[in-house]
Amino acid sequence: MTTHSTSAAAVPRTADQLAVQRARRSSRVKAALHGFGLLVVLFGTLFPFLWMVSTSLKTTNQIFSKPPLLLFTGTLEHYRTILGEQYNVGGSLVNSLIVATTATVLAVLLGTPAAYALARFDFRRKDDLWFWFISNRFMSPVVIILPVYLLASQLRLIGHPGLLIAMYLTFSIPVVVWICTDQFRSIPRELDEAAMVDGASPGFIFLRIALPLALPGVVVSSILSFIFSWNELLFALFLTRGDGVTSPVRATNFLSGYDVPWGAIMATGTLIVLPVVIFSLLVSRHLVQGLTMGAIK
């Protein structure tokens, strides 16, 4: 701060005091701006989410009110509507839960041994195999949905939940392989080697020694794979129908027809989003590493 006063060396005392005063005021202004910026970020981030939740709790008349209502007495009528026979959102949520859970469990069962092999063993073309696994992260599902739709129609598989689960493996296996390979690499090789000297089989070492130590990676990749499957629309839109649709597909169904039931839509949206928001908050510490697939530690 004293550097500011060098030009006014003739009256150092008052200049110093002025500079200090100015610095104090500017730091107070800075802090105020900082706080304001944070409030804007917080508001901007949360508003659409809160608007959805609040709309789901308004009566239909309140939703169309001008100006929009910020304070109102809530109603659960839309939740009763969507969970009833007519819309059966509950059934679609159960479908989503079954599909996402099964896909995640299968991805872990298939993906963790593969990740272990990629982390621990040396063999020819290992690099290429690893590239192939993770390049699935970059592939557009549109490329796969067209042929799968044709093949599945020929085999009369459209609407079968197993088909959707199989398609979700195209992204959930890579997620698991990706994150768990990193995790297995971080476990000291000596542990494996010590067990091998004791005569343990590779399967035993993987299941009893490596896998428990890699549990954090398994948990994070499971949650990400669950969230991706839960949120997915494109495959589900063309491969499920009738009572078998997942909740994102059900949410799009409301838009056909003339009167758009906004309350019901927002109640459905809330029910779809809440589980993933809770899951994500649970792993928020690992989220960045998970979402960048370990590119950023």
Add this chain to the structure above:
Amino acid sequence: MHTQRRITPFVFLAPAVLVLAVVGIYPLIFAAWVSLHTYLLAQPNIPHDFVWLSNYLTVLKDGSFWGAIGRTLLYLGVSLPIQIALGLGIAMLLRRGPWGRLRGFARVALVIPLAMTPVVTGLIGRLMFNQDFGVVNFALNSVTGQTVGTEWLGNPNLAFVTILLMEIWQWTPFAALIFLSGLTAVPVEVEEAATLETRSFWAMLRHIQLPFLLPALTAILILRTADILKQFDMVYTLTSGGPGSSTELINLYITRIGLRGAFDQGVASAQAILMLVLTTVLSRMYIRYLYRGDNA
């Protein structure tokens, strides 16, 4: 013992590789076959004749296809720089300073858009940008003091702005959190030493923080580019590509040709194969760049 060691990795890998090959590779081979044939879903009586590359010629001469590609690139080129700039700003705000608790809240709140089901993001956008009772028009009216009644989703240009705004809302937190994790790697001593030299925000950013932000920037550019080229869900519920084709990104266009209107699987498969070539080339470059020397 030795042969056992050589076989073991294959036993571990085989199930995953087999399953991915069946669900991921076999359909692609079939798509390549379809792309070389006449294949109209709506007219099953027309035989599936081998037509050489004529489907590809149709695609390359199709103005709507290039329109959709151009629109997708515009969407990428506008929304990504904004996400990066805003994300960096937010990361700076969250990093340190006063307001500890508020910063904590904001950091947690950023996770919510990231987790939001894109289908639902689109639906929320549709509600908020409604011409009659949408909260956005209400806010605009209050600020300007006039009744604007902007037709967000009915006007081609504004509809495109709307999908951009929702994209930016949902994915700026991604950039912010990644930048934030990059910034936390900056050693405190280095930064303190630098504050003795300069108090300029820009000088600090360029000389001290930039080296730590570059890997984060690379990851954001690559992963967001890949995801924006995949964008379908959010736009599908927000505008379904309309009005007209003003918000029809490439994936909406391809599914419309193949599955939602034209039902011309031959041409749609050719489009999909072209997209596959594009994304494969990009992803090879990307992965090599992201994980340079780091893996395998």
